[in-house]
Amino acid sequence: MNFNAQGQDEVSYDAIVVGSGISGGYAAMELCTKGYKVLLLERGRMVKHNDYPTANLDSWDLEFQGKVPREEIAAHYYKQNRLSWWVNQDNKHWIVKDDEYDYEEDQRFDWIRGHHVGGRSIMWGRHCYRLSDLDFEANLKDGIAVDWPIRYADIAPWYTYVEKFVGVQGKKEGLAHLPDGEFLPPFDLNCAEDHFKQAVEAKWPVRRITPGRTANLTQYIPELHHGTRGKCQARNRCWRGCPFGGYFSSLSATIPVANETGNLTLVANSVVHSVIYDDQTQRATGVRVIDAETQETREYFAKVLFLNASTIGSTAILLNSKSERFPNGLGNDSGELGHNLMDHHYGMGGSGIYTGHKDKYYSGRKPNGGFYIPRFRNISKETERTDYIRGFGYQGGAARGINTDAPLGPGFKTAITSPGEWTMRATCFGELLPYHENRVYLHAEKTDQYGIPKLVFDASLKENERKLRIDGVECLEEMLLAAGCENVQVHNQPTAPGAAIHEMGTARMGRDPRTSVLNKWNQVHAVPNVFVTDGSFMTSAGTQNPSITYMAMTARAVDYLDKTLRRDGRI
Structure with missing residues (x-):
């Protein structure tokens, strides 16, 4: 092993944050602004704002109409491209090549990754929905897994805190099970989406349709939205990286x-092997x-560690951090580390042709997808199901196509440039329960190119999900x-866990160290100066996109750490 040439003092910091994605970046910012010297480690390459090579390319500038050749997919993206829409010419430079960082499977798991500074915060879908007490109380009510150690009141002020900085556009609806937030003006529904809303809500008042809530700045407020940021241009090229911020x-x-x-201090190309205990x-x-x-x-030292390497990444580091005290991984007294792996499941959806409003169109390309339909099953006695627990939500929208079947002839140019029919589409996202047997673990023999044990996934949907x-x-x-x-067409093609790119759990929070890895402040029960604030901590999944919850919990954890250190002098 090659140890640091410098003395320990020269590689010591107040805090080390592992991972520069959504939660890691937030942890680093919160710690730095409170005066702590922070080392931010990223396993992937250096990327700086505006290093977005395809951000301003038009479709005709991309090779093969934006598609990646089959030979390249087979060589490099054979697992990443299981989601047939995911790997494209305009975003493939953000996506991990499977031949460079592969993994094993007992059961299929679609692990979508981005190893570079900024992580998946460059490519994320940006939907931001608060969890509610319907979610925080669900495990206790249903008698499964373990109870969350927090309730909505514990995190509500932190949602508000991060939403103001993040900038979330949306519309207040007054729903207890989908709490309102601090919203910028929304991308309004277009006329077809509004027609859909009126028709559905008239027949089923409990089914509410609202503009999708996303982290796009419909209004740029300099005193709130610090950094290198500006108003959203509604280009809908977000996963390429946005030069406008x-x-x-x-x-x-x-x-x-x-x-x-x-x-x-930001150091890229730094693969964290393990935690020193x-x-x-x-x-x-x-x-x-x-x-x-x-x-x-190399070795780096700090008083406090924040693991934010993503749900799977942070758990892998903990599992690989073995010592005499922790032979099965750091903080794994409960034996739950790596277990209770969750995601949202989709592959449920449908579409139809709406023949009205042919005289209307829209401008711009809304980056929020269109509408969101929050969960409406099992939210009250009136909506309770007897065949399954929990629920689902939808993301969808309406758009006009082009007349691709226009006949050749004198009117071809006019026909091909005239709007076609309205198509209404929606995708259903369902909750996956926290099953102990759904897990990720370290392979006993196979290692990656860094000598770190390969990960093995073993997770599936069960009867409740079906x-x-x-x-x-x-x-x-x-x-x-x-x-x-x-011409309504629907489909139900179950996806493997991981496909929604909302992997959660594996180092869950809980009240009892015997059944959980983290406490209510995101601290490892037995090692209180290690915090985990990425998706690893999730005790149940809800139906909502989870990233805003990660950020809120990160800000909350840093605040707790800061107040504890200032009061007690140690954590």
Whole structure:
């Protein structure tokens, strides 16, 4: 092992944050602005705001009409491209190549990754929905897994805190199970979407349709939206990276703010191998890092660690951090580390042709998808199902196509440039329950190019999810028909866990150290100076996109740490 050439003091910091994505960037910013010297480690390459090579390319500028050749997919993206829409010419430079960082499967898991500074905050879908007490109380009510150690009141002020900075556009609806937030003006529904809303809500008042809530700046407020940011241009090219800083990402928001403090040290190409643990103090003292370019090993030291390497990444680091005290991974006294792996499941959806409003069109390309339909099953006695628990929500929208079947001849140019029919589409996202047997673990023999054990996934949908899916598709079909759509087509093609790119759990929060890994402040129960604030901490999944919850919990954890250190002098 090649140890640091410098003395320990030269590689010591107040805090180390592992991972520069949505939660890691937020942790670094919060720590830096509170005056702590922070080392931010990223396993992937360096990227800076505006390093977005395809951001301003038009479709005709992309090779093969934006598609990636089959030979390249087979060589490099054979798992990443299981989602047939995911790997394209305009975003493939953000996507991990499977041949460079593969994994094993007992059961299929679609692990979508981005290894670079900013992580998946560059490519995320940006939907931001608060969890509610319907979600925080669900495990206790249903008698499954373990109870969340917090309730909505604990996190509500932190949602407000981060939403103001992040910039979330949306519309207040007054729903207890989908709490309102601090919203910028929404991308309004277009005329067809509004027709859909009126028709559905008239027939089923409990089914509410609202503009999708996303982290796009419909209004730029300099005193709130710090960093390198500006108003969203409604180009809907977000997953390429935005040169305008029109949506929230680590590159445009949190990392620039952290940099401005002078307290941030950012080191890319740093693969964290494990956490260094001191048996005498019963605290973590730092991390072991492998340089991705030179393969050399370094050690960095800090009083506090924040693991934000993504749900799977952080858990892998903890599992690989073995010692005499923790032979099965750091903080794994409960044996739950790696278990309770969740995601949302989709592959449920449908579409129909809406023949009205042929005289109307729209301008711009809304980056919020269109509408969101929050959960309406099992939210009250009146909506309770007997065949399954929990629920689902929908993301969808309406758009006009082009007349691709226009006949050749004198009128071809006019026909091909005239709007076609309105198509209404929606995708259903269902909740996956926290099953202990759904897990990720370290392979006993196979290692990656850094000598770190490969990960093995073993997770699947169960009977509850299968029954939920049937209802989700049937509800969508009846809503499309109620809105007067024709040629309605629905599908139910179950996706493997991971496909929604909302992986959660594996280091869950809980009240009891015997059944959970983290406490209510996101601290490892047995190692209180290690915090985990990415999706690993989730105790149940809800139906909502989870990233805004990660950010809120990160800000809350840093605030707790800061107040504890200032009061007690140690954590």
